[in-house]
Amino acid sequence: MPANLRPWIVPALLAGLVIFLLVGSLRSALFAQQTVSGLANGGIYASLGVALVLIYRATQVINFAQGAIATFTTYVAWQFMQWGLGYWGAFVITLCVAFAGGIAIQLVAIRPVERRGNVLTVVIASIGVLIAVEGAVGWIWGPEIRFMPSAFPVRTYHVGGVAFSLQDLGTIGVSIASVVVLWALFQFTKLGLAMRAAALRPNAARLVGVRVSWMLSFGWGLAAVLGAIAGMMAAASPSVLLQPNMMDGVLIYAFAAAVLGGLESPLGAVIGGLAIGAMLNLLSSYVSWVTPQLLLPAAFVVMLTVLLVKPSGLFGRTRVHRV
Amino acid sequence: MRALHGVTLEVDEGQIVALLGANGAGKTTTLRAVSGTVRREGEVTYDGKSLTHQGPETVARLGIAHVPEGRGTFSELTVWENLRLGAITRRGSIDEDLKRVLTFFPWLEKRKSQQAGTLSGGEQQMLAIARAMMQRPRMLLIDEPSLGLAPLVVTEIFRILRDLNEREGTTVLLVEQNARNSLAVSNHAYVLETGRVAYSGTSDELAQHEAIRRSYLGY
Numbered sequence: 001m002p003a004n005l006r007p008w009i010v011p012a013l014l015a016g017l018v019i020f021l022l023v024g025s026l027r028s029a030l031f032a033q034q035t036v037s038g039l040a041n042g043g044i045y046a047s048l049g050v051a052l053v054l055i056y057r058a059t060q061v062i063n064f065a066q067g068a069i070a071t072f073t074t075y076v077a078w079q080f081m082q083w084g085l086g087y088w089g090a091f092v093i094t095l096c097v098a099f100a101g102g103i104a105i106q107l108v109a110i111r112p113v114e115r116r117g118n119v120l121t122v123v124i125a126s127i128g129v130l131i132a133v134e135g136a137v138g139w140i141w142g143p144e145i146r147f148m149p150s151a152f153p154v155r156t157y158h159v160g161g162v163a164f165s166l167q168d169l170g171t172i173g174v175s176i177a178s179v180v181v182l183w184a185l186f187q188f189t190k191l192g193l194a195m196r197a198a199a200l201r202p203n204a205a206r207l208v209g210v211r212v213s214w215m216l217s218f219g220w221g222l223a224a225v226l227g228a229i230a231g232m233m234a235a236a237s238p239s240v241l242l243q244p245n246m247m248d249g250v251l252i253y254a255f256a257a258a259v260l261g262g263l264e265s266p267l268g269a270v271i272g273g274l275a276i277g278a279m280l281n282l283l284s285s286y287v288s289w290v291t292p293q294l295l296l297p298a299a300f301v302v303m304l305t306v307l308l309v310k311p312s313g314l315f316g317r318t319r320v321h322r323v
Numbered sequence: 324m325r326a327l328h329g330v331t332l333e334v335d336e337g338q339i340v341a342l343l344g345a346n347g348a349g350k351t352t353t354l355r356a357v358s359g360t361v362r363r364e365g366e367v368t369y370d371g372k373s374l375t376h377q378g379p380e381t382v383a384r385l386g387i388a389h390v391p392e393g394r395g396t397f398s399e400l401t402v403w404e405n406l407r408l409g410a411i412t413r414r415g416s417i418d419e420d421l422k423r424v425l426t427f428f429p430w431l432e433k434r435k436s437q438q439a440g441t442l443s444g445g446e447q448q449m450l451a452i453a454r455a456m457m458q459r460p461r462m463l464l465i466d467e468p469s470l471g472l473a474p475l476v477v478t479e480i481f482r483i484l485r486d487l488n489e490r491e492g493t494t495v496l497l498v499e500q501n502a503r504n505s506l507a508v509s510n511h512a513y514v515l516e517t518g519r520v521a522y523s524g525t526s527d528e529l530a531q532h533e534a535i536r537r538s539y540l541g542y
Contacts, residue, residue, distance in 0.1 A: 194408070196400065204395035210412075
């Protein structure tokens with residue numbers, strides 16, 4: 001295996017992808033449309049992928065419950081709209097519920113096992129949360145498919161003969177905006193710095209007075225918020241719909257996005273998500289035998305290939321363990 | 324594992340106290356017992372308050388800065404972020420503290436946005452002390468600051484510790500293998516042997532005590 005791909009390979013790959021998408025979009029209207037709707041899916045994968053990265057960085061664990069938590073919060077949003085609230089009102093309340101819920105789950109299910117267990121114990125606990133939350137969704141709201149309104153009007157924009165759906169553009173916008181806000185929080189605020197310190201070196205962070213266990217809970221809250229955004233965007237998309245297992249597939253794409261990006265890098269998860277979204281959508285529209293059923297396995301192949309060829313992904317650091 | 328067996332030591336305010344002894348004598352563990360990073364029995368009292376049941380976060384907030392073994396530098400973060408972390412528990416502007424710390428380490432200014440992991444060993448040790456100073460500590464616990472550093476850098480670091488003590492009145496509990504330098508800067512010293520205090524006295528006494536010097540301090 002090529003352990004050390006040369007440093008220019010990642011930028012070159014990305015540049016190649018961008019050029020491919022741009023040139024294709026300029027040459028064909030259909031290609032442009034499919035690219036944009038692929039990027040919209042990709043934005044959803046990116047949000048959920050970043051949520052996975054957040055928790056992975058802090059806990060070294062893949063949170064298998066991330067999708068189920070997102071589904072639950074999406075139902076919460078739907079419920080508030082049923083009760084008569086407007087979309088954005090429900091949206092904001094849902095984010096608050098998600099934040100509190102994420103913290104609560106960390107406190108109740110993760111912290112007690114994390115303290116004495118190993119990584120595997122935490123993984124098992126997260127699978128337990130997955131089962132519990134998915135069960136709760138089915139129990140409260142039943143198995144029927146619900147109609148989740150979209151934040152954006154069903155309209156299309158025409159740019160030079162290409163019709164872009166406003167929903168696709170809005171989904172891309174919201175996903176990217178949420179990740180940018182999160183990035184700014186981490187990069188420019190005291191709280192963000194404390195959270196990064198707690199994730200990087202918990203012991204050293206304690207010595208400067210950072211309340212590390214609170215920072216970890218807080219990280220779960222933020223991850224749940226990102227998941228809620230992804231869930232609300234996904235449920236409004238015609239390919240997902242609001243149903244109890246709606247995020248199962250999305251979670252796999254988000255895994256693939258996070259792994260492609262290197263698992264440690266939020267930026268990597270964003271780029272990975274967008275790339276996977278766009279490429280898979282183009283694949284299914286241009287290769288006749290690739291039906292939607294093949295896309296999930298394709299994402300899985302991407303993930304496995306990255307893990308085999310370059311486990312640190314596009315932007316991950318190769319970890320050096322001192323013995 | 325039990326590393327300490329009834330260590331009793333006292334650090335008076337405004338002093339530099341050295342904790343000496345061979346590898347495995349329990350020096351590091353003693354520091355950890357103060358900052359709350361190991362489980363301990365017995366009593367740890369600071370400024371009239373008991374620290375015995377406090378975790379490291381609380382101890383840090385009470386004004387005790389611990390520069391641990393391996394310096395506790397956040398090597399992935401920038402120099403500035405490391406300094407910022409030192410003052411993370413305080414509200415408001417940190418400009419004053421930054422200015423104060425930069426009088427000890429003027430070179431940090433130019434390296435502000437550099438990743439801390441790319442600094443040399445000596446620079447990282449100084450960054451660790453600077454980060455601790457950002458905590459405005461009344462007491463500094465520092466673990467083997469001379470480890471792996473060139474003699475000139477070691478001299479510089481001991482000079483800074485003495486400066487810090489003289490200019491700001493910071494109490495220092497210094498763990499060291501380098502007995503000669505430690506006794507030169509400290510007022511008082513303890514020699515640990517397998518988890519117990521073997522000798523204690525003023526630093527001058529210990530430095531002049533031929534037998535102790537030979538058998539415990541190795542010079």
